[in-house]
Amino acid sequence: MGDQLPDKYAGIKERVDLNGKCVVPAFADSHIHFASFSLFLSTVDVRTVRDFYEMGEIINGYRRSNPREKLILGFGCSAHTVKEKRLPQxxxxxxxxxxxxLLVKYDGHAAVANTALLAKFPDAVQKSPGFDGETGWLYHQAFYDGVNYITGALSPLTLLKNLIHGADYLARKGIGLVHTVEGVGFPRDIDVDMMRVAAYGLPQNFRIYFQTMNVDKVQKRKMPRIGGCFATALDGCFGSEDAALSQPYSNNTNNKGVLVYTQQTVSDFVKRANRQELQVSMHAIGDAAVEQAVVAYEEALTDYPRRDHRHIIIHADLIPPSLQERAAKLGLHFAVQSPFLHWEQEPTDYLEEILGPRVKDLIPLKSMLKHGLTIAGGSDAPCTLPNPIHGIFAACQHPNPEQRISVLDALRMHTHWPARLSFDEATRGTLTEGKIADFVVLDRNPLKVTLDKLTEIRVENLFLKGQKYSGPPANSLGLMVKAAKNKLMSH
Structure with missing residues (x-):
């Protein structure tokens, strides 16, 4: 904004002297599983434990503090952070x-249950592909079915309470715009419908992506966006070594990962959604999956050309220059997660073991910008905890120095460019006359501190529509009353 007051405001009576603090646009998170993040935020987090004993202490501490809970649900177990160097069974x-x-793995794609919970699972879960009763692990369809079974037992009031808690967490990190993917992890798409209502009462502005390939479901709800992860995930992840690669994993020459769908299936889905003028978003981590997404978008836009579709690829952790060039010609946008570059749960030495020299090519931010691609930062929460300041630091301190970007571009990744992904740039994302006054007060200017001090920057206040954030609705009833009032006013 600069440090001089424009002449047109010279006569204003009330001024606020920040005493050297800094104002930037409100941050955005371009990829978050908000309902799931809010659920796990209210349960057990084992990301930071150093061994199974400490894991047990946290679990039993939660049990003592929540004696009415029918089961314990936790998140974040990793083989890379515990001295046992393996996942629990x-x-x-x-x-x-x-x-x-039930403990969900840190990457959100699998979970492990104890004997007491396995005995409660209905036959439909136990017979699902990916169910391993011996180890207690649930993969693929069994994971989705198992989590749906558990969350189905939660009351709507509990889910709303979780959303309030989650929104407050985001606000404390300065986040005012949220791109959330919903539609997996809860039965009967309850998370989608609840988010569509609750969004009117939560402090942030939410843009909801329905994780489905069923275009009819989205059209029935008159939603403009479709996709995300899970049901529209074209491959797996590095943590399970099933992200789809064009060349085998370095630690297993017989493994190239998994493409979940055929090219025909993906292309048919994108063609139909594109013809219905929907914005499409798909998960692709490995270069083989990214190519599958690019091919599908190429075919869909040849079938039905659109000038400003802003279709999205989420993650794109491995995207070689040839695919960057093709994506740029199509006008594709990218929701990337720079925190993955400094992720304790999935450390660099593990990635080097499975990818070899390709590890230097992960999330090639500078190369993507040079190709003219729009890249927006996000957390993929609950995988990493939402923290735009950390995302900015990670983008500026890429493990490969050749892929580091400037602090200003990293700021744009978390403000302006996410607004472009959701067609919000006319009203949000920059501090420009005529736009909505969503902004953050930081305790220092990120453009004037050394890179090693970026993570020390603190969010002082968040302002939404010019009003200082003072907290979320007090309870579930207050949330629904506010949502109903705001929805009525919006029409």
């Missing part, structure tokens, strides 16, 4: 508690 969880327990 059913027998390990049984030693921690005899109370029903």
């Amino acid at each position: 059913r027998v390990d969880l049984d030693k921690m508690t005899t109370f029903p327990l």
Whole structure:
């Protein structure tokens, strides 16, 4: 904004002297599983534990503090942060508690249950592909079915309470615009419909992407966006070594990962959604999956050309220059996660082991900008905790110095460019006359500190529509009353 007051405001009576603090546009998170993040934020987080004993202590501490809970749901177990150097299995969880327990893996694509919970799962879950009763692990369809079974037991009031907690967490990090992917992890798409209503009462502005290939579901709800992860995930992830690669994994020459769908299936889906004027977003991590997405978009836009579709690829962790060039010609946008570059749960030495020299090509931010691609930062929460300041730091301190970007571009990744992804740039994303006054007060200017001090920057206040954020609705009833009032006013 500069440090001089424009002449047109010279006569204003009330001024606020920030005493050297800094104002930037409100931050955005361009890819978050908000309902799931809010759920896990209110349960057990084992990301920081150093061994199975400490994991058990946290789990039992939660149990003592929440005696009415029917089961324990946790998030974040990783083989890379515990001294055992492996993921826990059913027998390990049984030693921690005899109370029903499910721990979701740090990348959000699998989970492990103890014996008490396995016994409660209905036959439909136990017979799902990916169910391993011996180890207690649930992969692929079994994971989705198992989580749906558990979340189906939660009351709507509990879910709303979680959303309030989650929104407050985002606000404290200075986040005012949220691109959330919903439609997996809850039965009957309850998270989608609840978010569509709750969004009117939560402090941030939410843009909801329905994780489905069923175009009819989206059109029925008159939603403009479709896709995200899970149901529109074209491959897996590096943590499970099933992200789809064009060349084998370095630690297993027989493994190239998994393409979940055929090219025909993906192309047919994108063609139909594109013809219905929907914005499409798909998960693709490995270069083979990214190519599948690019091919599908190429075919869809040849079939039905659109000038300003802003179709999205999420992650694109491995995207070689040839694919960047093709994506740029199509006008594709990207929701990337720079925190993955400094992720304790999936450290660099592990990535080097499975990818070899390709590790230097992960999330090639500078190369993507040089190709003219729009890239927006996000957290993929609950995988990483939403923290735009950390995302900015990670983008400026890419492990490969050749892919580091400037602090200003990293700021744009978390403000202006996410607004472009959701067609909000006319009203949000920059501090420009005529736009909505969503902004953050930081305790120092990120353009004037050394890179090693970026993570020390603190969010002082968030302002939304010019009003200082003072907290979310007090309870679920207050949220619904506010949502109903705001929805009525919007029409």
